Amino acid sequence: MSVTSASAPAASRFRSGSGRLCLDFMRTLRLRGMKGATEELATPEALAAWVAQLGPYPAGTAVPAPTEAVLRQAQGLREAVHTLLTAARSDSGPVGCPPEARDLLNRSAAAAPPAPALDRSGALAYSAADPVEAVLADIARDALVLATSPALERVRACGGPDCAAWFLDTSRPGNRRWCSMETCGNKAKKSTWRSKHESVSGG
Numbered sequence: 001m002s003v004t005s006a007s008a009p010a011a012s013r014f015r016s017g018s019g020r021l022c023l024d025f026m027r028t029l030r031l032r033g034m035k036g037a038t039e040e041l042a043t044p045e046a047l048a049a050w051v052a053q054l055g056p057y058p059a060g061t062a063v064p065a066p067t068e069a070v071l072r073q074a075q076g077l078r079e080a081v082h083t084l085l086t087a088a089r090s091d092s093g094p095v096g097c098p099p100e101a102r103d104l105l106n107r108s109a110a111a112a113p114p115a116p117a118l119d120r121s122g123a124l125a126y127s128a129a130d131p132v133e134a135v136l137a138d139i140a141r142d143a144l145v146l147a148t149s150p151a152l153e154r155v156r157a158c159g160g161p162d163c164a165a166w167f168l169d170t171s172r173p174g175n176r177r178w179c180s181m182e183t184c185g186n187k188a189k190k191s192t193w194r195s196k197h198e199s200v201s202g203g
């Protein structure tokens with residue numbers, strides 16, 4: 001019943017590395033708006049597993065599965081994040097975010113996020129009475145801040161043809177093209193190599 005991230009393999013269940021918590025959360029609807037779109041948070045257990053993997057809690061923290069209502073709230077929040085950031089990146093800017101999405105984000109952001117505490121050994125550890133709701137608050141806060149900050153200009157859509165993920169480009173020249181070098185970046189390198197190779201061999 002309890003979900004832990006103590007054993008390493010579970011750690012790669014969900015994609016991460018977009019550079020922002022809200023963007024990692026957004027991509028749990030994989031291939032949004034494309035053929036083959038997949039809901040990765042289809043069950044309360046899946047949401048708990050995402051929180052265990054990407055939340056700030058110490059490895060091995062038990063994250064109880066939330067209720068169905070919280071799952072629906074989380075899915076709604078995720079779509080509100082997408083709605084807000086889409087508006088923010090468009091000509092309208094954040095003011096173009098529809099009121100329902102804005103209200104949901106504001107409400108979620110008002111809840112308490114995970115609290116940091118310094119333990120006796122000098123290590124920082126995060127905890128929350130309700131680990132899932134606290135991480136949802138974190139996600140909402142992250143999205144609101146991102147949508148209204150200069151970092152928004154560095155939010156990009158992955159250049160992979162089979163990927164709809166967004167990421168924060170923190171490279172110095174600002175020319176990052178892939179959500180991840182391990183997945184989309186590698187695929188692109190391979191297909192470039194293949195097309196070069198094929199043209200060289202006179203294909």
Ligand SMILES: [Zn+2]
Nearest residue numbers: 158163179184
């Ligand atoms: Zn990608």
